[in-house]
Amino acid sequence: MKKLSKLITALLLCLFLTACSQAGENEKKQAALTFFDALHKTMTAESMEVEGSADIKAGTSISGDFHLYLNQKDDLQLAFLVNGSAMGIPVGDLFNFYIRDGRTYLNAMGTKSQSLAENIGLKPGEKLESWDPFLSLTDEEKVNCFKSVSVKGDAYHFVIDAADLAYTLDSMGSTTLSRADMDATIQDGILQDLKLDLEGEYRISDQSQPFTAAITMQARDVDGNVTVPYPADLDSWGK
Known part of the structure; x- marks a missing residue:
């Protein structure tokens, strides 16, 4: 009788542990799909502003704040403005990028140029969602992007699969990651806040360099009345 009761107890324990494991996997799957759905929904918003900051250290350091303005109610209009410092030296207009009337405009530390939006994969009339690199992934592939997940409200x-992300960052294999963590706030199906922390190594030829990167961003005024600011001389850039 004692042997039978031990056997029943062991079987119940195995069933309980299996159920816990399945619940964890289900939570991971649901969280992963919720994140990618929110990311895509955010990219399809008619308009929004995104504020954020980036701090990248790899021998030298680059840090700064960025501001993105988006309005795609009609034609895609976008401004991505970065101000910060490189190697501790303040740099105004570190990187300013614009899209308007099917053309792109770039001001990289004072060097200005323009090109067709088609050259970066945007066909006439396309919206920002066409840049979503995860649309072609299956649900299983989306779930496998993450090693683990925890949810509170x-x-x-997310603990990101560092090897997969490193391959995405550089398919030639010159980037390796030892850590990739992400925190996200999702409200009403919209990605409101995002924080990404990376640590790894970047290789050029025979030289390797450790690096860290911390990026934060907050989406604001989603589907609101957002005006995209453009420089008055934009059409003359690169001419």
Whole structure:
């Protein structure tokens, strides 16, 4: 009788542990799909502003704040403005990028140029969602992007599969990651806040360089009345 009761107890314990494992996998799957759905929904918003900051250290350091303005109610209009410092030296207009009337405009530390939006994969009339690199992924592939996830209300913490992300960052294999964590706040199906922390190594030829990167961003005024600011001399850039 004692042997039988031990056997029943062991079987119940195995069933309980299996159920816990499945619940964890289900939570991971649901969280992963919720994140990618929110990312795509955010990219399809008619308009929004995004504020954020980036701090990248790899021998030298680059840090700064950025501001993105988006209005795609009709034609795609976008401004991505970065101000910060390189190697500790303040740099105004570190990187300013614009899209208007099917053309792109770039001011990289004072060097200005323009080109067709088609050259970066945007066909006439396309919206920002066409840049979503995850649309072609299956649900299983989306789930496999993450090693683990924890959820508390509308706050999500993901441990990203560092090897997969490194391959995405550089398909030639010159980037390796030892850590890739992401925190996200999702409200009403919109990605409101995002924080990405990376640590790894970047190789050029025979030289390797450790690096860290911390990027934060917050989406604001989603589907609001957003005006995209453009420089008055934009049409003359690169001419």
